[in-house]
Amino acid sequence: xxxxxxxxxxxxxxxxxxxxxxxxxxxxxxxxxxxxxxxxxxxxxxxxxxxxxxxxxxxxxxxxxxxxxxxxxxxxxxxxxxxxxxxxxxxxxxxxxxxxxxxxxxxxxxxxxxxxxxxxxxxxxxxxxxxxxxxxxxxxxxxxxxxxxxxxxxxxxxxxxxxxxxxxxxxxxxxxxxxxxx
Numbered sequence: 697x698x699x700x701x702x703x704x705x706x707x708x709x710x711x712x713x714x715x716x717x718x719x720x721x722x723x724x725x726x727x728x729x730x731x732x733x734x735x736x737x738x739x740x741x742x743x744x745x746x747x748x749x750x751x752x753x754x755x756x757x758x759x760x761x762x763x764x765x766x767x768x769x770x771x772x773x774x775x776x777x778x779x780x781x782x783x784x785x786x787x788x789x790x791x792x793x794x795x796x797x798x799x800x801x802x803x804x805x806x807x808x809x810x811x812x813x814x815x816x817x818x819x820x821x822x823x824x825x826x827x828x829x830x831x832x833x834x835x836x837x838x839x840x841x842x843x844x845x846x847x848x849x850x851x852x853x854x855x856x857x858x859x860x861x862x863x864x865x866x867x868x869x870x871x872x873x874x875x876x877x878x
Contacts, residue, residue: 721751721752721753721754722750722751722877722878723748723749723750723751723877723878724747724748724749724750724751724838724875724876724877724878725746725747725748725749725875725876725878726746726747726873726874726875726876727744727745727746727747727873727874728744728745728746728747728761728763728840728871728872728873728874729742729743729744729745729871729872729873730742730743730744730763730869730870730871730872731743731869731870732765732767732867732868732869732870733767733867733868734767734769734848734864734865734866734867735864735865735866735867736769736864736865737767737768737769737867738767738768738769738771738772739767739768741765741766741767742765743763743764743765743869743871744763744764745761745762745763745764746761746762747759747760747761747840747873747875748760748761749786749840749875751788754788754791755787755788755789756785756786756787756788757785757786757787757788757794758783758784758785758786759782759783759784759786759796759798760781760782760783760784761781761782761784762779762780762781762782763779763780763782764777764778764779765777765778765780766778767867772809773808773809773810774806774807774808774809775806775807775809776804776805776806776807776850776865777804777805777807778802778803778804778805779802779803779804780800780801780802780803780822781800781801781803782798782799782800782801782824783798783799783800784796784797784798784824784826785797785798786826792829792830792831793827793828793829794826794827794828794829794830794842795825795826795827795828796824796825796826796827796828796842797823797824797825797826798823798824798826799821799822799823799824800821800822800823800824800846801819801820801821802819802820802821802822802848803817803819804817804818804819804820804850805817806818806850818850820848820849820850822846822847822848822849823846823847824844824845824846824847825844825845826842826843826844826845827842827843828840828841828842828843828871829841829842830875833874835877836876836877837874837875837876837877838874838875838877839872839873839874839875840871840872840873840874840875841870841871841872841873842870842871843868843869843870843871844868844869844871845866845867845868846866846867846868846869847866848865848866848867849865850865
C-alpha cells in the first residue's frame with residue numbers, strides 16, 4: 697500500500713512537472729462563475745465576477761476578486777444581495793494546485809418581503825478558505841477551479857425573531873474561471 701502511494705505521488709510530480717513552466721510569475725485577469733449555497737439559504741444560487749491573480753513567486757500568489765451573489769432565507773421572506781470584494785493569499789505546493797486563506801468585505805442588501813421591516817444595506821466582514829487547481833489552456837490562458845468556504849455573520853439583531861431565527865450565513869462556493877496572463 698505504501699509503495700502504491702509513493703509511486704502515485706512520484707507519478708503526479710512527473711505529470712505536473714511540465715506544467716511548472718506555466719506557473720510563471722506575473723499577473724492574470726479574467727471572469728469567474730460559480731454556484732454557492734449558504735447553510736440556511738432556501739436553495740443554491742449562482743455567482744459571477746472578475747478575478748485578478750498575481751503570482752509573486754513560484755509558490756506564492758495573491759488574488760483579488762469581486763462578485764455578485766443573491767440568496768433567500770426564512771421561507772423566502774428575506775432576499776440577500778451581496779457584492780463581495782475579497783483578497784486571498786495563495787500557496788502553490790504544486791504548480792497546478794493551490795490553497796488559500798483570505799478576507800472579504802461584503803456590501804450586502806437585505807430586502808424584506810414584510811412591508812413593516814425596512815430594507816437596508818450593510819457592510820459585513822467575512823473570511824474564507826480555498827483549495828483549487830489552475831491549469832494551463834495555452835501559453836497566455838489558464839483555467840481555474842476552486843472550492844471556497846466562507847465564514848460570514850449577518851447582523852440581523854433588529855429584525856423580529858418571527859422573521860429571522862438565527863440565520864447561519866456561512867456558505868460554500870464552487871467556482872470556475874479563465875485567467876488571461878498579462
